[in-house]
Amino acid sequence: ARERLQQAFDSVNAHFQVLFTRLFGGGSAHLAFVDSTDPLEASLEIFAQPPGKSLQSLSLLSGGEKTLASTALIFAMFLTNPAPICVLDEIDAPLDDANVDRVCTMLEEIVKISKTRFLVITHHRLTMARMDRLYGVTMSERGVSQLVSVDLQGKFDFLEAAE
Amino acid sequence: ARERLQQAFDSVNAHFQVLFTRLFGGGSAHLAFVDSTDPLEASLEIFAQPPGKSLQSLSLLSGGEKTLASTALIFAMFLTNPAPICVLDEIDAPLDDANVDRVCTMLEEIVKISKTRFLVITHHRLTMARMDRLYGVTMSERGVSQLVSVDLQGKFDFLEAAE
Amino acid sequence: SNFSRLRLHGFKSFVEKSDLDIGPGLTGIVGPNGCGKSNLVEALSWVMGETSAKRLRGNGMDDVIFNGTTGRPARNSAEVSVVLDNSERTAPALFNNTDEIEVVRRIQRDVGSNYYVNGKSVRARDVQMLFADMAIGAHSAAIVSQGRIAAIINAKPAERRQVLEESA
Amino acid sequence: SNFSRLRLHGFKSFVEKSDLDIGPGLTGIVGPNGCGKSNLVEALSWVMGETSAKRLRGNGMDDVIFNGTTGRPARNSAEVSVVLDNSERTAPALFNNTDEIEVVRRIQRDVGSNYYVNGKSVRARDVQMLFADMAIGAHSAAIVSQGRIAAIINAKPAERRQVLEESA
């Protein structure tokens, strides 16, 4: 078990460094085991340094930066041991347009190299436009949800409009 | 103290009911003291029922519904005892376009009837367009923030673009 | 094995039978606030064996059963099923003899839930093991529920190690 | 009294002197992720007497002092001031004799912070009372920091009563 954990750590750490730098357009990040030399007892510490900024505690990162760093870590775990499905519920809410674009680009790359299927819940037009297919959830009868498959050419507006 | 708290409760409760129904386009909501008949000892319970839905525990509300209900409560407190300044840091992040519009409309109404000054941080274009003035924060030198007053006719794009 | 379809019937706001086909790549889910998008995510966690009502935003597990609107009465049961495409026969031995594996969870108000795999009644543990062997599950880091994306970064270092163990 | 200007110098990422004029109505603040928008909100809470470093996302209060970039050295002090327009003379008696009230908080690394009102050194309590009399303060419900909008609804009922007391 110790060996497997160490191997997983090495792989996740390697992927995390690459994905972090790609999402932030620079900077560096890495993982480290602390508090014990035995991986099974140790805690996992995350070090992140956005481009041009000094290395500091994770708590000082902004809302958007934390989201990007978390996304890089989740995808790094993915590439280590791919899950068949991944669900992302409005992870783009704290992001500005430029970062929404970077996350979508990374999603498209991960889809190319793995069999993972993604369900992406979003209110962001930029994200909607990058999906392979869209489902709308409407409540034309108040309190009752209905699933509708949206023709990608169709307008998204009717879905986001007020009831 | 007990009397003042009861008066504040009556006023906040009255405003909360009106603002909730306005933000949700229907439904109803109210506050209640529970666990004790003495307001100074009691806890404050919130009951919220979106339009057409059955009354249920607050925890079942969606992310956007919780944001709207919280906004109604904050503004109700405002109208009871107006603070000179209010800061809202990306409260529109979980909202769809229709609800962003409703919150902005309510903000504009509150500004008309009170002297309160608002600082509204946002990534949402719809919200930016409803502001009286805009400040941009940029980091043209990495890690160093600079405040820039934006000419409202100018494009917001340069601010949201990646560094 | 791939996830190919999620079906809800009576689960939270999905009182009518609703099917979500899960195709390859990126499937977007959109709609106004409060329409039921996050309920879909919870349906997926629930059918994979979620035991905590709190993680499904409820006080008790019966909160997942449709509790009525001003126009419709509450229901007394709910069911969610997920269909896995097992044509590559990669499932654990116990369930590996069919091209499709359908996992169903059904709950009855005041009674509790039952699980079925291809029609056969199984224990919750069997279902949890089936998904754990596929590196997925109700508490997997791959299911990022609303507002929780930064939770990994904000978690205490010891909790983070547990998350890493999942990808081992 | 109205809030009319917030000035930062050396506070977090605002190493250069920066002024934010606060006009009537709605002032929007925009910019890319990580550029310093939420730092502005924390500067306002800090000058009004915030005592918890954790609420400012730091481990210790010195974390509010500019800690350097790859191109600039860290600083050893930081200062934030807020100017209140008191032309209607509505401030508490102690400070009510001028048209403008400037509240300054200054911190020195490893030493601690000092407060000044119109140049005179005062205690933290005096500043906290000044703002409390205006129905505002570092922990006021009117300062909604990022990700906290739903905190009122998610709070325990006893905590909610405390919030109501503020509007009494």
Ligand SMILES: Nc1ncnc2c1ncn2[C@@H]1O[C@H](COP(=O)(O)OP(=O)(O)OP(=O)(O)O)[C@@H](O)[C@H]1O
């Ligand atoms: N057992 C239940 N029966 C009926 N309706 C329910 C039940 N549980 C939750 N709901 C309803 O589901 C709604 C919440 O849905 P959900 O959280 O999925 O919305 P959402 O689409 O994710 O919205 P948002 O964009 O705001 O996050 C609530 O309004 C609630 O009334």
Ligand SMILES: Nc1ncnc2c1ncn2[C@@H]1O[C@H](COP(=O)(O)OP(=O)(O)OP(=O)(O)O)[C@@H](O)[C@H]1O
């Ligand atoms: N003491 C400090 N010295 C220098 N920089 C600091 C200090 N404290 C925080 N920062 C920097 O401030 C940045 C965070 O700023 P802030 O949280 O205000 O961003 P934001 O504009 O709100 O972004 P978002 O849109 O993602 O919420 C971090 O990148 C961090 O490096």
Ligand SMILES: [Mg+2]
């Ligand atoms: Mg949701």
Ligand SMILES: [Mg+2]
């Ligand atoms: Mg921020």
